[in-house]
Amino acid sequence: MNRAPYALVLAAVAACSQGQARPANRPATPAQQPSATAWRPPANPFPSTYRPFPSTATLIRGGTVLTAAGQEIRNGQVLLVDGKIAAVGATVDAPAGVTIIDATGRYVTPGVIDDHSHLGVYASPEVQSHSDGNEATQPNTAEVWAEHSVWPQDPGFIRALEGGVTTMQILPGSANLFGGRSVVLKNVPSRTVQGMKFPGAPYGLKMACGENPKRVYGNRGGPQTRMGEMAADRQSWLRAIAYREKWERWDREHTGTQPDRDLELETMVGVLRGDILVHNHCYRADEMAQMIDMSHEFGYRIRSFHHGVEAYKVRDLLARDSISGSLWADWWGFKMEALDFTRANLALVHEAGVRAIVHSDDPTGIQKLNQEAAKAMEAGREIGIIVPDSTAIRWITANPAWALGIDRMVGTLEPGKNADVVIWSGNPFSVYTRADQVFIDGALMFDRFNPNRRPRTDFEVGLFPAEAGR
Amino acid sequence: MNRSLSIAAALLLAAGPAAAQTIAITGGTVYPVTGAPIRGGTVLIQNGRIAAVGANVAIPAGAQRIDATGKWVTPGLFESSTNMGLVEVGAVRETNDYEIRDAENERGDQVAAAFNVADGINPRSMVIPVSRIAGVTTAVSRPSGGLIAGQAIAIDLDGNRVEDMVIASPVAMFADLSESGRGAGGSARGGQTMRLREVLEDARAWARNRQAFERGETRDFSVSRLDLEALQPVLAGREPLAVEAHRASDIQTVLRIGREYGLKLIIVGGTEAWMVASDLAQARVPVLVKVLNNLPGRFESLGATYENAARLRRAGVQVAITSGETFKAYNIRQEAGNAVAYGLPWEEAFRAITLAPAQIYGVADRYGSLEPGKVANVVVWDGDPLELLTRVDHVLIRGREVPLVSRETQLRDRYRRIDDARAYRP
Numbered sequence: 029m030n031r032a033p034y035a036l037v038l039a040a041v042a043a044c045s046q047g048q049a050r051p052a053n054r055p056a057t058p059a060q061q062p063s064a065t066a067w068r069p070p071a072n073p074f075p076s077t078y079r080p081f082p083s084t085a086t087l088i089r090g091g092t093v094l095t096a097a098g099q100e101i102r103n104g105q106v107l108l109v110d111g112k113i114a115a116v117g118a119t120v121d122a123p124a125g126v127t128i129i130d131a132t133g134r135y136v137t138p139g140v141i142d143d144h145s146h147l148g149v150y151a152s153p154e155v156q157s158h159s160d161g162n163e164a165t166q167p168n169t170a171e172v173w174a175e176h177s178v179w180p181q182d183p184g185f186i187r188a189l190e191g192g193v194t195t196m197q198i199l200p201g202s203a204n205l206f207g208g209r210s211v212v213l214k215n216v217p218s219r220t221v222q223g224m225k226f227p228g229a230p231y232g233l234k235m236a237c238g239e240n241p242k243r244v245y246g247n248r249g250g251p252q253t254r255m256g257e258m259a260a261d262r263q264s265w266l267r268a269i270a271y272r273e274k275w276e277r278w279d280r281e282h283t284g285t286q287p288d289r290d291l292e293l294e295t296m297v298g299v300l301r302g303d304i305l306v307h308n309h310c311y312r313a314d315e316m317a318q319m320i321d322m323s324h325e326f327g328y329r330i331r332s333f334h335h336g337v338e339a340y341k342v343r344d345l346l347a348r349d350s351i352s353g354s355l356w357a358d359w360w361g362f363k364m365e366a367l368d369f370t371r372a373n374l375a376l377v378h379e380a381g382v383r384a385i386v387h388s389d390d391p392t393g394i395q396k397l398n399q400e401a402a403k404a405m406e407a408g409r410e411i412g413i414i415v416p417d418s419t420a421i422r423w424i425t426a427n428p429a430w431a432l433g434i435d436r437m438v439g440t441l442e443p444g445k446n447a448d449v450v451i452w453s454g455n456p457f458s459v460y461t462r463a464d465q466v467f468i469d470g471a472l473m474f475d476r477f478n479p480n481r482r483p484r485t486d487f488e489v490g491l492f493p494a495e496a497g498r
Numbered sequence: 499m500n501r502s503l504s505i506a507a508a509l510l511l512a513a514g515p516a517a518a519q520t521i522a523i524t525g526g527t528v529y530p531v532t533g534a535p536i537r538g539g540t541v542l543i544q545n546g547r548i549a550a551v552g553a554n555v556a557i558p559a560g561a562q563r564i565d566a567t568g569k570w571v572t573p574g575l576f577e578s579s580t581n582m583g584l585v586e587v588g589a590v591r592e593t594n595d596y597e598i599r600d601a602e603n604e605r606g607d608q609v610a611a612a613f614n615v616a617d618g619i620n621p622r623s624m625v626i627p628v629s630r631i632a633g634v635t636t637a638v639s640r641p642s643g644g645l646i647a648g649q650a651i652a653i654d655l656d657g658n659r660v661e662d663m664v665i666a667s668p669v670a671m672f673a674d675l676s677e678s679g680r681g682a683g684g685s686a687r688g689g690q691t692m693r694l695r696e697v698l699e700d701a702r703a704w705a706r707n708r709q710a711f712e713r714g715e716t717r718d719f720s721v722s723r724l725d726l727e728a729l730q731p732v733l734a735g736r737e738p739l740a741v742e743a744h745r746a747s748d749i750q751t752v753l754r755i756g757r758e759y760g761l762k763l764i765i766v767g768g769t770e771a772w773m774v775a776s777d778l779a780q781a782r783v784p785v786l787v788k789v790l791n792n793l794p795g796r797f798e799s800l801g802a803t804y805e806n807a808a809r810l811r812r813a814g815v816q817v818a819i820t821s822g823e824t825f826k827a828y829n830i831r832q833e834a835g836n837a838v839a840y841g842l843p844w845e846e847a848f849r850a851i852t853l854a855p856a857q858i859y860g861v862a863d864r865y866g867s868l869e870p871g872k873v874a875n876v877v878v879w880d881g882d883p884l885e886l887l888t889r890v891d892h893v894l895i896r897g898r899e900v901p902l903v904s905r906e907t908q909l910r911d912r913y914r915r916i917d918d919a920r921a922y923r924p
Contacts, residue, residue: 153794153796153800154795341916343916344916359825359826360906361587361588362589362825363589370907370913372910376910392791395790395792399886402886403832403886405887406886406887406888409887409889458886458887459835459839460835487794491800492800492801493800495805
């Protein structure tokens with residue numbers, strides 16, 4: 029312990045990923061077949077094979093329901109049928125034979141979503157062999173995909189599940205200006221990453237600005253400065269635009285030689301087309317303003333600023349461009365760009381109309397995102413920003429769902445949405461509260477009172493002492 | 499006589515006068531740690547010390563009053579392992595004063611026993627107020643790095659001079675037998691312990707042959723004279739050797755070395771300590787636990803569990819809960835709260851961030867509870883101190899009320915509105 033200063037520097041390098049992916053869940057196609065009408069992104073070569081675990085129709089009743097759609101329903105009911113939320117309310121009509129769970133005295137919320145995790149790409153144990161989050165070989169590695177690094181046996185996934193986390197975005201690190209594609213995962217045990225991939229979730233692109241890229245590349249050919257980073261970013265976008273035009277011309281005219289594919293530029297063009305969401309690691313206010321202008325210059329959108337220790341200083345700019353803020357409750361001090369923190373960051377950006385998101389960037393923090401949200405609520409209260417439970421729960425559910433482009437499927441307890449549900453032992457913003465049961469697509473994936481509903485990774489088999497890891 | 503200790507002595511002698519005010523904190527639920535909560539209790543503070551605690555305390559005329567009706571009154575929190583005061587910005591090395599770096603030594607077996615962090619403490623550190631306004635009033639600020647990192651000191655988190663802050667110096671010698679402490683060279687466990695024993699043997703031999711040493715008539719020793727001297731109170735069992743260790747067998751190794759040399763020990767971290775709880779209980783060795791630690795981050799910590807603190811206490815082991823943080827040391831109450839969520843009784847958890855660390859570091863005669871005669875480090879909370887939604891209303895250190903201001907709240911207030919006048923606000 030108390031390796032904090034070093035650990036944090038390292039963590040900071042690891043930090044800063046972002047990304048999203050939009051692999052539609054369609055079968056792989058053999059080769060890129062340019063259409064005669066328009067350029068289109070490459071087919072989905074690593075499709076999700078996720079299938080929900082078996083479930084039974086379940087009625088959760090008696091608890092306080094935070095829908096994350098604005099309501100707090102005391103003594104409410106939530107009905108899960110065929111993996112979907114079938115009904116939510118004070119009373120609902122439940123079919124005969126439904127499994128009934130008494131949640132009296134407890135709370136019911138949507139599954140927790142972390143839009144900034146490195147689980148699987150910086151897996152436990154943190155040995156060199158598991159360091160798969162930064163392809164720190166050149167400043168633009170938009171061609172790498174985080175899913176190709178994820179180790180599904182990372183025991184951190186299970187710990188996150190026990191903290192109520194049902195969906196995570198796994199990002200590349202922040203060593204690079206363009207770190208690569210992210211992947212959105214369902215937090216389910218699986219032999220393969222494909223078995224965890226969230227069907228229909230868009231891809232993300234992790235971008236980073238500030239201290240990390242210039243530290244990594246400063247004496248390796250650059251960029252060496254913040255202005256160098258911006259120049260390298262802009263040159264990359266110019267190449268992406270040229271690449272898009274080349275393909276569009278080919279699609280239009282079909283004359284000459286078909287252009288070569290370029291994985292790096294395919295990802296960037298995906299951003300320009302709005303198919304891939306930008307998750308931009310950025311700490312300082314002035315740098316966020318630069319990144320926003322750059323997005324205007326090249327015609328793409330930034331979906332979320334990640335870390336944003338100074339987001340409160342430019343909360344009006346974030347609101348104007350509908351950029352969400354994926355923030356910590358209170359991380360600070362580990363480097364210069366993390367100096368100007370305030371615990372009120374989340375509350376202030378929330379008050380300004382920005383979608384506030386509590387992210388973790390950390391395999392321990394991800395387990396207690398509800399507690400991180402509670403600290404941010406308290407900091408808001410100190411300056412008169414009162415955030416009710418029914419709103420604060422959105423910081424760890426509906427808002428990250430929006431940032432990941434999956435809000436039509438998850439993030440709230442509303443009929444038709446995926447039945448990702450957590451039953452908490454009490455108010456989720458109490459330090460004494462634990463996740464009792466966690467459902468993903470209606471299936472009970474974790475029950476802390478039932479040893480048969482507490483998954484273990486392969487890594488833990490025969491290696492861990494009994495009663496460890498809880 | 500002993501030059502390395504003279505720094506500490508000078509600090510203590512120079513300790514400044516405490517606040518002369520008389521303050522009465524009235525009407526709150528007083529939790530003294532050493533007894534049951536007192537509803538509507540009064541804490542009377544005079545000359546920087548607690549003068550009285552109870553339901554029926556006579557309040558002298560002219561006393562300043564703090565109304566704590568509906569609130570909780572407790573001793574200040576005691577962070578038992580931090581670099582607070584020794585760093586401003588993690589990645590800015592010139593602000594790092596917790597470590598004597600030896601660029602040549604990649605094996606991680608560096609010995610800096612004579613290194614006492616006191617001179618590096620910055621009373622004006624911007625890091626200190628951030629945790630202070632969250633109720634952390636006392637800390638053991640410790641060195642890091644190498645096999646023997648050096649000497650830690652206990653400080654109150656208020657004052658203009660180190661002399662005004664120091665409670666005891668040194669309070670422990672810090673050492674590291676963890677996997678992460680073994681440096682880039684990754685020296686074998688047995689190599690680290692061989693080195694540790696060599697240093698202890700040298701210190702013992704040096705003490706027996708001081709005159710001969712001064713005459714240049716002894717063999718060479720593997721560390722400097724200052725280090726040998728600094729290890730004497732450790733060998734005498736007066737100053738604890740605080741050893742970071744995580745794997746169950748590593749903890750047992752520490753206990754073994756402690757028996758060999760008659761050392762007073764503290765286990766720092768102790769991720770798998772619960773697996774050897776009976777050994778620790780038998781040896782009466784306390785553990786500084788970071789509660790939110792359930793990942794097998796290294797092979798030494800496969801047994802990590804949030805229940806570590808609870809299981810250790812059930813076995814009778816003395817436990818202090820630490821944030822393990824410097825910038826975020828205020829999260830100590832979140833750590834303690836989680837210990838409760840994972841099986842530790844509330845009273846035990848609160849004790850683990852107040853009285854227990856004071857006892858472990860030998861300052862419980864002055865710190866860790868609200869009792870007459872103790873130093874008046876007192877916090878008024880608007881609810882359960884371990885709850886995350888609870889706010890701190892008052893912090894008193896050595897009887898002086900500390901303003902609830904840090905650089906972090908100043909920036910917040912500066913940006914409460916966004917307008918061009920911002921730059922001209924404080």
